[in-house]
Amino acid sequence: MADVEVFIGDLTDRTFHYDGGDWNHNFPKRISPFFPKGYDLFFKLLDGIYHKKIEGRQTDWGSHTCLMYPGEMLAVLEDYYKREVDNEKVQGLFQFIKGLDQEQQYGLVACEMS
Numbered sequence: 001m002a003d004v005e006v007f008i009g010d011l012t013d014r015t016f017h018y019d020g021g022d023w024n025h026n027f028p029k030r031i032s033p034f035f036p037k038g039y040d041l042f043f044k045l046l047d048g049i050y051h052k053k054i055e056g057r058q059t060d061w062g063s064h065t066c067l068m069y070p071g072e073m074l075a076v077l078e079d080y081y082k083r084e085v086d087n088e089k090v091q092g093l094f095q096f097i098k099g100l101d102q103e104q105q106y107g108l109v110a111c112e113m114s
Helices: 038-050 070-080 088-098
Strands: 004-010 056-060 063-068 106-112
Touching: 004 038, 038 056, 038 063, 038 070, 038 106, 063 070, 070 088, 070 106
Parallel strands: none
Antiparallel strands: 004 106, 056 063, 063 106
8 A cells, every 4th residue: 555645735836737737746735744644534535525525636646635725624634633632743733724824725635655
């Protein structure tokens, strides 16, 4: 199984094409640290996309991108990390998201890394 990671990407990245692209490294530039315990979250996001609970799509051979505002990300992540809310890395991630422009969409990216 490939290594998988979840991170926040910049949708204004000119090399990223949500509605197309050649599927070779077509994911938005990473602007966040990799998420703690991202393995299960990777599959939760894919599940959400394919069951149409989350707006997103496959944008690369091994990458899916969800279009989300920071508040939407927090809602998904607070549920996912509910048992680890005191974890320092989780708290750092939440603070990072709260510091983003709340009126701008970002990519919540679930990506195979190898």
